[in-house]
Amino acid sequence: MFYHNKKLQYFKxxxxxxxxxxxxxxxLIGGTFGEMTVMMQYLFQGWNCRGPAKYRDLLLDTGTxxxxxxxxxxxxxxxxxxxxPLRLQEEGARDAVVGAVMGGSKPGDVINDVIAAAMNPQHAIVSGLxxxxxxxxxxxxxxxxIVxxxxxxxxxxxxxxxxxxxxLQAVRLYEMTNDRGVKDTLSFMIARDTMHQNQWLAAIEDLESSGLETTPVPSSFPLDLEKREFAYQFWNHSEGTESAEGRWAKGPSMDGKGEFEYVAQPxxxxxxPEPPQTPIQLHGTPKTQQQQKTQGNGSSAPPLVESVTVKNPEV
Incomplete structure (x- = not known):
């Protein structure tokens, strides 16, 4: 069960x-990499965990x-x-500001209305601010x-x-504001992201050292069932050979089970490919006119899917 403490973890x-x-x-809440995603990802991973209890606890601690x-x-x-500001001006932003200056009004009031037009309308209409x-x-x-x-x-x-x-996104948002309160709150969350990156690196190292799972994932699949001659080749699929300078192009593979090989011209x-012709009942375009004549009239062919009648069992 979950309990809620009314005090926030941190807030300015x-x-x-x-x-x-x-x-x-x-x-940061509902984006692809927002807090809702990592919350649900860690909780579901924890609920579904069949491994050692320490990993389940790690996931549920962090998800919570x-x-x-x-x-x-x-x-x-x-x-x-x-x-x-919730009032919206009928005039365009530029005309509204100029009109305020020419008419003796306070430009700041008009600018607030222009800003309101740029806010998320659902914050006012759906969620009540x-x-x-x-x-x-x-x-x-x-x-x-989630994964x-x-x-x-x-x-x-x-x-x-x-x-x-x-x-990365929290840091970018930190750079987009001069509000000291917002920056302070974000700095806490950025620090927790630092910890979480480090903890997942530590968890990966811990899991691999335990021998329960190693690279390549899944390690339970027999390596002799894959075509091993291609398992450590780097294929140069674009112009230029700068990629040959990387760690991935030569030397022992990261899993220690092979040697990297650079293939300059794969x-x-x-x-x-020669795709099979579609059944005549689908009325696809054949490759040649001869095939079209051979197919004949699809409407006179047997149906692709036979209808099945399901009868209620007798009581």
Whole structure:
């Protein structure tokens, strides 16, 4: 079961409202690499974990922490939307500002209305100046963003990727504001992303050293069933040979089970494709007129799918 502590993990309120920046913060909640994604990813990986208890506990600890991160961001958005200007001007932004100056009005009031036009309208219409489970352009969070495969090494690598992208986005948002309160809150979350990147690297090392799972994933698949002569070849598929200078082009493979080989001019190993002709009932375009004549009239051919009548069992 889950319990909720009413105190936030960490929080410094924004210095002033900023409805447009609130829309940007939404990316850290409901974006592809937002907190909703890592929260659900870690929790489902933990719930589905059949491995040692320490890995299950690691996943559930971190997934539960991410719930608190969403609450922090939602609270930040509520403050950023506080007293947000909701009046929209009929004039365009440029004309409205110029008109205010020429007419003796305060340009700042008009500029606030222009800013309101740029805010996420759902923050006013749908959530009543609150956060939503969506990204910065209003796309709803999607469960397809998460990875939970049942293979811990594959999952831990996905977690490292998610934390790397998440920290990158948080840092970019940090650079997009001068609000000291927002920066302070983000600096805490960026630090936690640093820890999470390191913990998934440590978990990968721990898991591989245990021998339960190693590279290549899945390590349970017999290597003699793959075509080993191609397993460590780097194929140069674009102009230039600069890729030959990399670690991946020569020397022992990272899994220690082969030697990298650089193939400068890879050649096709299969024939030119010759797709089979479609059944006449599908009325596809054949390769030649002769085939078209041979096919004849598809409507007179037997149906592709036989109808099946299901009868209710007698009582």
């Amino acid at each position: 309120p924004p210095e002033k409202p900023d409805a447009v920046y609130a829309m940007k913060i939404q990316e 922490e991410e719930i608190g991160h969403i609450e922090m961001l939602a609270t930040t958005i509520a403050h950023l939307l506080d007293k947000a 609150g956060a939503t489970p969506s990204d910065s352009v209003g796309y709803p969070w999607n469960g397809r963003f 939970s495969s049942g293979n811990l090494l594959a999952d831990f690598r996905s977690n490292l990727h998610a934390e790397s992208q998440g920290r 050649q096709p190993l299969g024939p030119e």
